[in-house]
Amino acid sequence: MxxxxxxxxxxxxxxxxxxxxxxxxxxxxxxxxxxxxxxxxxxxxxxxxxxxxxSQLDGQATIIVRPKANETPDGAAARAAETLAGVPGVAEARALEKEKAEALIAPWLGAADLSDLPVPRLVAVQLTKTAPADAIALDRALKAQGLDAVVDDHSVWMxxxxxxxxxxxxxxxxxxxxxxxxxxxxxxxxxxxxxxxxxxxxxxxxxxxxxxxxxxxxxxxxxxxxxxxxxxxxxxxxxxxxxxxxxxxxxxxxxxxxxxxxxxxxxxxxxxxxxxxxxxxxxxxxxxxxxxxxx
Amino acid sequence: MSRNPNATGAPDADPAVVRFDDVSMRYGRAPEILKDLTFTLAPGSFHFVTGASGAGKTSLLKLLFLAAKPSKGLMHLFGQDVSTVAREDQPFLRRRIGVVYQEFKLLEHMSAFDNTALPLRIEGRKPDSYRNDVAELLAWVGLKHRMHAMPATLAGGEKQRLAIARAVVNRPEILLADEPTGNVDPEMGLRILKLFVELNRLGTTVLFATHDEDLVARSGMPVLHLENGRLTAHGARP
Structure with missing residues (x-):
């Protein structure tokens, strides 16, 4: 069964x-x-x-300031920072110390004594998030104050x-x-x-x-x-x-x-x-x- | 998966369950294997299909269980022209037809009980509604003691009876059998024939393909005789 x-x-x-x-x-x-x-x-x-x-590059610009014959690099950088701080669309403009500028080129020049070199000063610019100033406006403001400067708004890198x-x-x-x-x-x-x-x-x-x-x-x-x-x-x-x-x-x-x-x-x-x-x-x-x- | 068991189009107005009008059939581009068949099968009738090997017996059954299509002519099943039945309705037509295949076609991964219950499961019925019926049917075909057995462990005659049980479990209106006594001894052949006769008495239309002339002669049932794909006798014994 x-x-x-x-x-x-x-x-x-x-x-x-x-x-x-x-x-x-x-x-x-x-x-x-x-x-x-x-x-x-x-x-x-x-x-x-x-x-x-x-995002790190966006909203920032770097200004390379070359001092004129009658002024010091620090003075030219300070004047550029002051000028740029008054441009609409700029939140903050800060001149970088000589040491920081030298540190930026140190990778290319090594530990050489840079005191004799005419190292240009840099101004770090923080732009406003709404209606930031463009490179043309910054350049125009610097030229109006008789400053010899180059504006880099990182647009090429971005x-x-x-x-x-x-x-x-x-x-x-x-x-x-x-x-x-x-x-x-x-x-x-x-x-x-x-x-x-x-x-x-x-x-x-x-x-x-x-x-x-x-x-x-x-x-x-x-x-x-x-x-x-x-x-x-x-x-x-x-x-x-x-x-x-x-x-x-x-x-x-x-x-x-x-x-x-x-x-x-x-x-x-x-x-x-x-x-x-x-x-x-x-x-x-x-x-x-x-x-x-x-x- | 149950939809409408009778959803095959027009009502069964034709009294014949099967009507062939000048039907021919061929496989691919090969010559016709069936030629100009014309016949009818009345409900509840029993016919043998006889003929030598290659005469077209299996092909005729293939047409009837919708495994092949006519290449010419009109084929009516249950009063309906098969060529007009939509593909999605064909399964419901197939459920009205039980088939005992020559090679059994039992599912090797299922027990005898599961094989028998298969058509009922396909209809979507719940196990509780049929488990006792399946057991009774298996007992009726003499497989009460083999319900749990897998097909590979069954003898030829047992496989044959299991195939018959599966073919009739859902009470089909037409029962087609292709050489159902081909693999068994004469005594078992006679017992199988008695099973079919009994089913026929219950109202099932039976078409029984065989080349066993003795069996046909002893039964006294009418015959469809095929020779080279042509019908040479219908109704009378050859």
Whole structure:
């Protein structure tokens, strides 16, 4: 006699349990998710670095003052600072001490005695946030006072930094998109292989009256689950890697050039969901296309 | 996944459950395997489909369980022109047809009980509504002691009876069987035939494809005889 207990019977899954190929697929999707998350963290850090650099330069100007024959460098710098402080759009103008000016050129000249050199004095200008003065207005004010000075409002550097940051952002997003597309392609390929391997099951379900959407849904659920789990592993690994880089780089992240923050690591949170969604879509479209080939 | 079990378009006005009008069929660009078939099957009828190997018996059944499409002619099922049935409605038509495949097509990852319950699950029925019916049906086909067994562990005759149980579990209006006695001994063949006759008495229209002339002769049932894809006898015994 059978020991089969009808009361305790629970329906078996429509599709066979995962086979050995599913393990390899999980690994590949997890790796792609890891790379995508790492790219995302790098994009965020690059964005922040560019923002920090431009915010440091934005709203500032540096004036190089050359003293005339009848005045001292300190006097010329003080006069320039006083003149600029009265220009609309300037919040503060401060003449830098001789030592600071020398310190700025020390990297190029070394520890040489600079006392005999006519080192120009610098005036650091802080512009107002609303309606800041432009380089032309500053230059005009200095010339009106008979000062020999050159105005540098950092606009050349800012444009370069912003351009570099924009390029880095687009390259990062392109790499991210490429990895996401590769993940979708891998899942689509795996779905085709999965359907081919389970063709008999698909055929029996189809001929027994299962709707196309129902059969596609089985594969959609199977691969969405798999990709979400893989995404969890990939995102977790990327977050750990990000944390290591953050810790290794001290308070400024990996380096001052790529400042990873703890908040950046939260960006990997949607990865399992996104991986599941991409896999679900790829699996459904692939499965539907294959099922449509059945009569 | 249950929508409307009868959502297959027009009502069943035609008294015949199957009507073929000049139907032909071919696979791809190959020559026609079925040629100009014209016949009708009345509700509750029992017909054998006979013919030599390659005569077109399996192809005829494939047309009937909607696994293939006619290349020519009109095929009506339950009074409806099949060519006008939308793809999304075809599953509901298939649920009215039970099929015993020559190669069984049992799902290897499911037990005998799960295999039998499959059409009911596809219809979206709750397990509590059918678990006792499935057990009774398996007992009726002589598999009461094998309900938990996986198909790989079943003997040929047991697989055959399991395939029959799955084909009839949702009380289909048409039952198609492709060589259901092909893999069993004559005694088991006779027992299987009795199962089909019993189902037919309950009102199911049966189409039984076989090349076993003895079985056909002993049953006395009408025959659709195919030769090279053409119907050479309909209704009378050859």
């Amino acid at each position: 059978s020991d089969f207990d009808i009361g305790r019977w629970r329906p078996a899954p429509f599709l066979p349990e995962a086979d050995s190929r599913d393990g390899s697929l999980t690994f590949v999707v997890a790796t792609l998710c890891f790379l995508a998350c790492l790219t995302l963290i790098a994009v965020l850090a690059t964005n922040r670095a560019a923002r920090d650099w431009t 444009a370069d930094i912003q351009h570099a940051a924009q390029v880095a952002r687009w390259v990062g997003m392109a790499v991210f998109g490429l990895i996401a597309t590769a993940a979708a392609a891998v899942v689509a390929f795996a779905t085709r292989a999965g359907l081919a391997a389970r063709r008999e099951v698909v055929e029996v379900l189809h001929l027994s009256g299962a709707e196309d959407g129902f059969i596609a849904g089985l594969f959609q659920l199977r691969f969405a689950k798999m990709a979400a789990i893989a995404g969890l592993f990939g995102a977790g690994a990327a977050a750990i890697m990000g944390a290591i880089l953050r810790l290794a780089g001290g308070g400024q992240g990996l380096t001052p050039v790529l400042p990873i923050t703890w908040l950046d690591l939260l960006a990997v949170l949607p990865a399992p969901l996104a991986a599941g969604a991409v896999a679900a879509l790829a699996a459904r479209l692939t499965a539907q296309a294959m099922i449509r080939d059945l009569a």
